Amino acid sequence: MTTAQTTPQTNAIHAGEARFVSHHSLTVPIVQTATYTFANTAELIAYQEDKMFWDVPERVEYGRYGNPTVYAVQAKLAALEGADDAVLVSSGMAAITNTLLIMLSQGDHFIITEDCYRRTRIFCSSFLARYGIDCTTVKPGDYDAMEAAIRPNTKLIFSESPTNPFLRCLDYPRLVDIAKRHNLKTVIDGTFGTPINIRPLDYGIDLVVHSVTKYLAGHNDLLAGCAVGSFAMTTPLQQAQGVIGAMVDPHTAFLILRGLKTLGLRMAQHNANGLAVARFLEDHPKIRKVWYPGLESHPDHALAAASMTCFGGVVSFEVESDGPGASCFIDALQIPHIAPSLGGTESLVEQPYIVSYYDVAPEDRLALGIRDELVRLALGVEDTGDLIADLAQALEAV
Numbered sequence: 001m002t003t004a005q006t007t008p009q010t011n012a013i014h015a016g017e018a019r020f021v022s023h024h025s026l027t028v029p030i031v032q033t034a035t036y037t038f039a040n041t042a043e044l045i046a047y048q049e050d051k052m053f054w055d056v057p058e059r060v061e062y063g064r065y066g067n068p069t070v071y072a073v074q075a076k077l078a079a080l081e082g083a084d085d086a087v088l089v090s091s092g093m094a095a096i097t098n099t100l101l102i103m104l105s106q107g108d109h110f111i112i113t114e115d116c117y118r119r120t121r122i123f124c125s126s127f128l129a130r131y132g133i134d135c136t137t138v139k140p141g142d143y144d145a146m147e148a149a150i151r152p153n154t155k156l157i158f159s160e161s162p163t164n165p166f167l168r169c170l171d172y173p174r175l176v177d178i179a180k181r182h183n184l185k186t187v188i189d190g191t192f193g194t195p196i197n198i199r200p201l202d203y204g205i206d207l208v209v210h211s212v213t214k215y216l217a218g219h220n221d222l223l224a225g226c227a228v229g230s231f232a233m234t235t236p237l238q239q240a241q242g243v244i245g246a247m248v249d250p251h252t253a254f255l256i257l258r259g260l261k262t263l264g265l266r267m268a269q270h271n272a273n274g275l276a277v278a279r280f281l282e283d284h285p286k287i288r289k290v291w292y293p294g295l296e297s298h299p300d301h302a303l304a305a306a307s308m309t310c311f312g313g314v315v316s317f318e319v320e321s322d323g324p325g326a327s328c329f330i331d332a333l334q335i336p337h338i339a340p341s342l343g344g345t346e347s348l349v350e351q352p353y354i355v356s357y358y359d360v361a362p363e364d365r366l367a368l369g370i371r372d373e374l375v376r377l378a379l380g381v382e383d384t385g386d387l388i389a390d391l392a393q394a395l396e397a398v
């Protein structure tokens, strides 16, 4: 395994990969197997005696317990986040649900911030409640409410940062201070940030989860998730993988490795597109409001500017219209596709109220700030000028 690289860009290319692999292959082989063979019974018995039951050993006996192509992705993700280890799973939601299931027990309470991916909040408020695990939702940025929500049985604080869709950014030192004083664990969904823009573990956060589907894999062509942290945090999750079974198949792991090679390059373009488009929209008369942490007008700009190297490729904004203006604008776009998700090479656009909140009563989604005119634009890596020209022509339709 290579160890000399230190910058995220170089780690994304080399870290986690053996310098010399079978058949003199430069790339990590796809070990496409469900199970692993033993030469004879004596070898199997030696393996059973050698292995620590839950460790990830040099070799494994069955695909649900491990795979060499998956190990390479995990090692690369760990290097990128500056962590001991990573656990790769079949989706971002699997990373979140497994993490919460493993870290919490019946009778526990935890805190989650309001502006989080809706499926995460549904899991917290509906699914976990059935197992006797309670959660309190607080507004991002309201640290007094966060501290006031802590109970004797509170075990952890979960948040995204930047959040979805309003790109709120957490004050990690403040969050970690609260958590440490109350002996709580902290888990951050870092999907929107990526380790190129910010590494929460560097601030003392205990565990970072990602939807690898998004920037990390980066090509809108697969689903995966990961949890990254110290061995103390990841070992229980690795162990649970063998039981829960949310594995990533070896071919998908190879595609993630391939995607990660260009993470630094891709993030540079996502970041550049995000900032340029946010500035363009902020100055446009047909745009009411823009949320992007790189803009001085964003509530967390100072915090983001002090902690993030760049601000990502997602821009949320309200179109100046009380009618179908946002839909007219979206339908007139020629480059972004209308689709959920973010972080891939292709720009994607959506109205959150239709994609994520269509089954929610208008008053409930309005309470979360999800207005009909709200648009979430997830910029890909297309040319900045082409994107801005497309936005400009589409805004004429409003």
Ligand SMILES: Cc1ncc(COP(=O)(O)O)c(C=O)c1O
Pocket: 091, 092, 093, 094, 117, 160, 164, 189, 191, 192, 210, 211, 212, 213, 214, 223, 224, 225, 341
């Ligand atoms: C911030 C965030 N976390 C987690 C997820 C879930 O990831 P996945 O779709 O890979 O399950 C999403 C999906 O959109 C997301 O935006």
